[in-house]
Amino acid sequence: MIVPAATAAPGDLTFAGCYGDLAGCTPAYPPPLAFGDWMQGVAVNGLDVYTVSPDAIKHFTRDSAGNLSWADCYATVSGCRPSPPGGGIAATANAAGTWLYTAAATSSGTGAVSRYKIDPGAA
Secondary structure, X not given: OEOOHHHOOOOOEOOXXXXXXXXXXXXXXXXXXXXXXXXXXXXEEOOEEEEEEOOEEEEEEEOOOXXXXXXXXXEOOOOOEOOOOOOOOEEEEOOOOOEEEEEEEOOOXXXXXXXXXXXXXXX
């Protein structure tokens, strides 16, 4: 349950904001992708945040307060960098912050674990 910050106990969640196309969120997402786009996984690497879906990887940066800003996308649509095979339904970054791993699967039983090098110049 989301609780007011004034009554939060250790481990409770207090709403701090959202970024996307839902009512009440910061609407800073560039077209042509719909924000939701079946996002199924997220990985945090320092100040970088990556979301994955079967068709796209989206890259956000965050400031020290946790606020998100759009950075880039990897998909087969105009305005994004070309998407390599993979996409994903789950994502994680390694402890050193040098690699992003995504896992993808299809209903026909095919799938992959993809590995992406994270540019050390990233936020």
